[in-house]
Amino acid sequence: MPHGITWVGPKSLSLEISQWSQNFPGTLVGAGTCGDQRGVPGIMSSLLISNEEREVRRICVMDGEGMSSSDTSTFYLTLHNSVVIPRLGLGTFRSRGEQAKSSVLWALQSHYCLIDTASIYKNEAEIGQALRDSGLERDKVFITSKISPFEHGYDSALLAVGKILERLDCGYLDLCLIHWPGAAKLDVKSEENAVRRTETWQALEDMYKQGKCRAIGVSNYTKHHLEGLLSACTIRPMVNQVELHPYLPQTLLRKYCTENNIVVQAYSPLGCGNLLSDPLVSALAARYNRTPAQILLRWGIQHDVVVLPKSVRKDRIQQNAEIFYFLLSKDDMECLDGLDRNHHFCWSSEEIL
């Protein structure tokens, strides 16, 4: 392996990768594969990532026809305002203090490019510190935060974004979301909820126009909430972040979002850890020679959602990122789709007017 290159793929391909790196000197950081050596159906794919710039330069896909280059859509999706968003991010809910800082640093070392936080997670200062400690340039990391239900309303939301930026101390947000369609202390059936979230959205639009947020969106919005927003907004939301995993695949909401050019982010993609012991997920993990978490995350990736697994453990953070080098077959995707039981491990916002 040439100097400065970290091999993260299977050993059997290391010779080939080494040859590729001679052809594209200085560009290789990661590579991986799926395929026939484990008897798993799917194409064999490999990637070359620029070491210094953390940008995917070239992806080689090998199938029965030989090798061809593909674009970076393997790792990124594009929002309707042309901002590019990584398909994988680190979740940080319940990560606090030093734990939050170290998990973000490990994630950035493992080539995560997106960190998901929120003002109610109370870890933005540590995340900002981890970003600075990583030595990465600001534009190499995509930072999401969220305005809390306590910060609904135009003036409160403006103030909230300012405070988020102060705590993170990172100049601007890549994505700012309204965390929850309901306002704190209001009854879920109160019509005031709709009024307040419209005002909050107007504040986000202004922050977007001022360049404080590169993209804006919502979280926990059902189709009902989105319809209200789309009829009232000037700038359409770019993202909806919702609980999403095989027990809650959000099929109709995903379809609605796709039709409206809204990228869906999957929170709790491991079902808060509960899906890791599901018998089907375990069986697929054994067959693909992957971890149950990798199977669940790959399922999300193949449904074109951004996945946001949370872990504070270095080994898990690394493993959870190794999801771009194999494919679940169509049949196995359908089997996982069949686990749908409309089950929330977190909370449902269906009731909120």
Ligand SMILES: NC(=O)c1ccc[n+]([C@@H]2O[C@H](COP(=O)([O-])OP(=O)(O)OC[C@H]3O[C@@H](n4cnc5c(N)ncnc54)[C@H](OP(=O)(O)O)[C@@H]3O)[C@@H](O)[C@H]2O)c1
């Ligand atoms: N917008 C919202 O309302 C909202 C709501 C919930 C979550 N989120 C976001 O989505 C992120 C992820 O959701 P989540 O934290 O609820 O749940 P999750 O990512 O589905 O699951 C996290 C749990 O799985 C464990 N875990 C992670 N990787 C593992 C692995 N490879 N093997 C075994 N266990 C593993 C973690 O433990 P360890 O940490 O000990 O590894 C943790 O207990 C959050 O952190 C947050 O950023 C957003």
